[in-house]
Amino acid sequence: MNNFFKEPLVHFLLAGAVVFAVYGLVNDRTNAESKEERMVRISAGQVEWLKQTWARQKGRPPNTEELQGMVAGYLKEELLAREARELKLDEDDTIVRRRLAQKMDFMVQDTAQLAEPGEDELRQLLESHSVRFQTPARITFTHVFFNRDARGEKTRADALVALEQLPKTQTGSESEFGDRFLSQYDFHETEEQAVASVFGPEFARRIFTVPPGNWQGPLESGFGLHLVLVTKKEPARLPDFTTVRDDVVALWRQQQERESRERYFSGLLEKYEVVMDESVKSLIGPIALLKEKDQ
Amino acid sequence: MKPRVTRRIILTAFIAVSTAIPLTVAADGTLPGLHPPDEQTVEKAFASKRPYSPYAGRNFPARPLFGDTHLHTSFSMDAGAFGARLTPQDAYRFARGEEITASSGQRVKLARPLDFLVVADHSDGFGFFPMLLDGNPKIMADPQGRRWNEMVHSGKGPQAAVEIIVNFGKGTISKAILPVPGTTAYRDAWKETIKAAEEANDPGRFTAFIGYEWTSNTAGNNLHRNIIFRDDASKASQIEPFTTQQPLGSDNPRDLWKWMAAYEDKTGGQVLAIAHNGNLSNGRMFPLIESFTGKPVDEEYAVNRERWERLYEATQMKGDGEAHPFLSPNDEFADYETWDKGNLDLSEKKQQAMLEFEYARAGLKNGLLLEEKLGTNPYKFGMIGSTDSHTGLSTADEDNFFGKTSAHEPNAERMSHPFIKVPSGDVIMSWEITASGYAAVWATDNTREAIWDAMERRETYATTGPRMFVRFFGGFDFEEKDAQTRSPAIVGYTKGVPMGGDLTDAPNGKSPSFLVAALKDPIGANLDRIQIVKGWLGKDGTVQEKVYDVVWSGNRQPNAQGKLPAVGNTVNVQEATWTNTIGTGELITLWKDPDFDPSLRAFYYARVLEIPTPRWTAYDVKYFGVKAPKETPMTTQDRAYTSPIWYTPGK
Missing domain, CATH: 3.10.50.40 (Chitinase A; domain 3)
Structure with missing residues (x-):
């Protein structure tokens, strides 16, 4: 019996079985994953959105035929987009990159809008920008x-x-x-x-x-x-705090937004390592370049 | 439609009341139930010194406010395509006097700030250009959009611009890429425009109006109008601009007027429209026969046009539109910066028969004709000038001219390029672009409300760039000495009506007289003369016109034919300089119409001429050391046109 296990053929078969079993297990999972990945969903919400866009542009809702055409069009667009991504057509594309950067930028901008200034902070700001408000x-x-x-x-x-x-x-x-x-x-x-x-x-x-x-x-x-x-x-004079409060708040928000952007970019610069060719180094300042212009 | 209340200055009543009270007391010396007051008491009560400022208590404007009602930024698709990168925010900053960087990278600043500005971007395709530049997915999905995006990014912006304008004129821009009201892109651009005006508006110092241009341009025939809101964001943001493209918009002014009425009904706000460039409308700006229906202008048209269009932009960069030499052969100054080769895109040549329906003076005349027929004068408009610049920079000074588009910002070649060229061989050269103009408004205060109200009562004048001060009053009671008083304006307002006003019911045997005065631009050229242009509807039912020289500089005497010799010319073209050694700083006179017939409808307006100065082309030649094409004019005689005063016979 011992000899049986020493047979090279048995080794081969066993190994084959193991490989087969593992393959089966793994393959099952890959199939499931790729099914999920390859799924194109069209929800009722999306169709509703298509309808509304149509109505805004044409001034009336689409009829059934038009709606079918739109949904088919949407599906085709989605399929093409998926396929394009799979072929990595979105890489090295200025427009796609710019749009993604813009979306990110809007997110950063929106988060900066949330904070509320304190009164002391505003008064200080008014004082330090007196020329602007006088x-x-x-x-x-x-x-x-x-x-x-x-x-x-x-x-x-x-x-x-x-x-x-x-x-x-x-x-x-x-x-x-x-x-x-x-x-x-x-x-x-x-x-x-x-x-x-x-x-x-x-x-x-x-x-x-x-x-x-x-x-x-x-x-x-x-x-x-x-x-x-x-x-x-x-002489030129500083107006009452209360009369310009709204304008000072606007300035404060501008500054907050700028600062939060700067912080965000500092973080990004730490997260990513920026590698440059020697000839490029002189063209790029440190973080200064990423700072917004002072309005 | 709501009745529209036109604010009238009720000075006459004010004066009448304030003088009548003490007179009554002095006449019979008694008041019911009281013993007669002694003279001293009366003096104390009534003869107290008037306020320090002679203008206090008199609600009339002391100085004209200068501005531009027609400026484009990168939000206008054609401006963007021509290279404009400045936003409405930049445009307002520049108008307020800040130094900024133009789209071409040059530093630029106005000699003096403006008092007000309307950023009036094209409502069709509002915000199209930022989308095109960014390669918005919708744009890139369309062959036309993709093509233009590629052109702009490969340095062919100007060519793309021409294609865009031509396609827009023909209505052949792909519907898929033109932002239309209701879409996010459109709404965002409108919000951004409103926001820029709200931020820049600084009541008392600088007025930033909310506005847009409705660009009706079917087949290249210019029927454009600028829409100006009296209101702030709370009202203007309730709507989105009216466009010309079907099905949301229309190219017919009647539909624009309906939109305007609907805006006022919905928001309780107020809005007015100013048309421009009749010279590029090929006979459609001031029609007797409507181009849309082929039918004669009717009462409904007349009533609405008079209601919504109180002003006309009589001078701007695409030519001067006051008068045309063919229509006014006896007016030696009628041929000023004339653009009469065709319509806006030169797709149709100009015919002489079209001119009558294109120029302000002819429009004013035909207005009298239509009023006789319809009971309302549709062309009862006042005058303003504006730039129509597509650079975000409101420049109308000859020595600081940043051109019509960003491609025409100062550069050595800008005079020699065609502005528009068509296969037929017709061409408008860039040297033909005019450094003009501004709107002068006699507003009581520098606020949206006060300026808008002055526009509504037509108390405005056009200048081709210089900021001369012009007063013009008409009435039946003026006397010679009124032109000699220390404050003629007070006499003008108390005894007459200002520019834009009405005279009627001539007292028996009396002719109207006009108190007219001008002061040169404080940092500009001297004045040559003031003329009064009269138009009237003759007994035979034909319209007539005559230009009178009423006051001029120096001791010049008109010749036997009544022609006044020219003022002279001090321009050194090579050096682009001139001197104020001819002409005069101020002119004033009282002029009585020598040919008045009280039974005939008439209008009168003043035209003020400066002495000759270097044209912008001379400054270019001097600065860049280049040669201009040989037909390029090198001097100009800048001028101002006041709103008319109309005379209507009594019933």
Whole structure:
């Protein structure tokens, strides 16, 4: 009997049986797996979605024939897509890659939207971005105009004579001095940009440097010379926290989103090893390149 | 339809009431139940000094606001195809005066910020281009879409753009790839547009309107309109733009008006439409016979057009549309930046008979004719200019012109390329593109509401780029001295109606007079002259026009034929410079119509001419050191057109 087990033929048969049994077991499982993989499901929900898309575009629901056509089309598309993936056509395809990256990006963006800021945090943010939120400086002034087209070379001398005589309380619109000015004489709490739109940017910059209290000038514009009486100047100021709170929250969200993106990319850079050709290294900065532009 | 309330400035009533009260007291000296007040008391009560600002308590606009009602960004499919990469957000930032990087990579900044902007991207294919660029699966599944995607990615963007525009004009863009209302891509693009306007809108400083362009372009005939919302996102986001492609949209303006009415009914909001480029409509912009039905314009058309289309974009980059030399042979300035070779895609040549239905002045005239027949004037529109730039950059200054499309952003060759060329040999060269224009609006405040309301009452004017200040009032009670007062605007508003207004019932034996004044752009060129253009419906039922020089610079005298000598020319073309040694900074006069007949319908508008300055092509030649094609004009005479004031005989 011992000899029986020593027979090479028996060894061979036994080994064959074992191999066969194992193969059978394994093969069974592979069959099941590949069946699952090769299954193309079309759910009622998907058909509903097809119907809705149709209705939105055509303004009416599809009839049975049209619906059958759509479902057949969808099935064909799905089959082609599956087959394409199996042949690895999705690799090295710019569009597929870009779309996947975009989907991931949206996910990152969405998760950043969830957090809520604290009040202190917002106040600090307002302070550190005061220029962005401040109300521009404003000026109240009146002017008397000396028309260069009409007065020619005498314009400056005429203006200087008037400067000595102009009453401190007078406004440009009622003054007997100078010439008519077709646009405005009196400007009330006006920002630099609005002054510039009447007199030009250079005049607007200069008038904000004129000390208030008495007639000054003459200041030059594209039209001629102007004596100016500044009565009030308000510097640029930070608005009330409550009035800009929504805007500050928007800025905070922007920053959060940027930061969470940066964190996410840092994580990805740790997860993946980026290997570059020597010539590429100079083209890529460290994480800086992955940071969003500061808006 | 709801009746529409047009806001009127009731200054006349205000003045009448405030002066009548003290006068009554002074006349009989008594008030019921009270002893007569002494003079001092009355003075204290009524003669108190008016507010510091002469404008306080008088609700009229002190300065014009300048803006652009017609700007495209990469969200417009043709703009994107031509290389525009800027978004609506970028467009608003630029208009506010920020320096940004143009699609061509050049740094660019406006000389001065604008006061308002409407980003008006094409509603058909809204957001198409970002989809095309990204190779959206729907686009890639379609042979046409795939072809254009490949063209754009292989550096053939401009060719793709032309193909896209031509196919759009013919309605041959594959339905599968054109985003339509109701789809996610479309809705997202509209949301993005609204969001950009909401973020940029800064009441009091800068107004960002929500808007879009409805681009009716069947067979290449331009019937485009820009739609401008008075409202914010809460209303505008309840709807999606009206398109021209069937079955959701329509290319017939009547359907657009229905859509507008439906929007107002649904949301309680307000919306207006501004048409443009009649010069490329081949006889369809201001029809007597509707091109859609072949039937005469009827009352329903007239009523709706007058209701929804209160303004017309009379000047822009694709040519100036105020007047045409064929229609106005006696107007020496009518041939200004004329584009009259054909329709928008040059698929049909221009015939002279079409011109009458294309230009603003002719439209205003035929409006009088239709009003006589139908009881309503469908072409009772005011004037604005805008750019129609497809770069996201609202540039209309000659020395800072970033072109019509991103392919036309400054480069050495841009003048010499054809803009449109068709197999028949017809061509529009890129040097023909006009650096024009802006919309000037007499709004009481820089807000959506105030600017929109001023547009609705037509208190606007068009400029071809410069920001000159133009006042225009009409009335029967003006006197010579009114043009000499220190604040003519106060007289203008109290004794007359401003541009866009109406005069009627001429008092016996009186002719209307017009108080007109202009101040040059504070950093621009001097003024040559102010003209008043009159159009009227003659006794014989034919429409007439006449251009009057009413005030001009210097001591020029009209010759025996009444022609005023030219102002001169200081332009140094080689250096692209000029001097303000000719012309004048301000012009004002009171002009009375010498040929008035109270029984005839008429309109009057002012045209203000600058002295000649270098055209954008001269700046290009100087900067790039290149030669321009020999027929390229190198100087221009920029100008402004006010909205008309209409005279209608009493019943």
